[in-house]
Amino acid sequence: MTSEPLHVPIESTHVTVTDGSALVFTWDADSRIEVRNIGSEVVIEANAAGLRTLAGHLLVLAGDGVFDGAHLHLEDGNGLEEGSVGLVLERSDEE
Numbered sequence: 001m002t003s004e005p006l007h008v009p010i011e012s013t014h015v016t017v018t019d020g021s022a023l024v025f026t027w028d029a030d031s032r033i034e035v036r037n038i039g040s041e042v043v044i045e046a047n048a049a050g051l052r053t054l055a056g057h058l059l060v061l062a063g064d065g066v067f068d069g070a071h072l073h074l075e076d077g078n079g080l081e082e083g084s085v086g087l088v089l090e091r092s093d094e095e
Contacts, residue, residue, distance in 0.1 A: 023060050025072055027053045027079065034081040035074070044087070061091045068093040 028049035036043045046054060057072055071090035074080050080087065 021065070023063075023066065023070060023072075025057050025060055032081055033074070033079065033084070035084040035087045037085045042085075057089055061089060066091055 031047065031049035031053040033044065033046040033050040033054065036045070044054070060066070061070055061072070068091060071088055074084075074087045074089070076082055076084045076086070
């Protein structure tokens with residue numbers, strides 16, 4: 001991970017879901033999150049703000065009333081550091 005952020009994190013994103021409600025995902029102002037695929041493992045490397053941001057995203061998806069299949073795409077330049085592989089956080093209540 002680089003020592004300086006390569007982009008300004010998004011303040012918040014509103015993702016509209018099929019029932020008409022919206023999920024709000026927020027980023028800590030100085031968060032840095034990098035995702036790397038190193039063969040048989042995926043590494044998520046983040047500063048403290050980035051870890052809080054990811055935890056918040058997961059809590060949003062785990063919230064009451066959030067439907068099965070709700071998800072958030074994080075990509076290089078869209079929440080992740082430049083050079084990161086994409087990451088999808090998805091709720092799946094089905095076994």
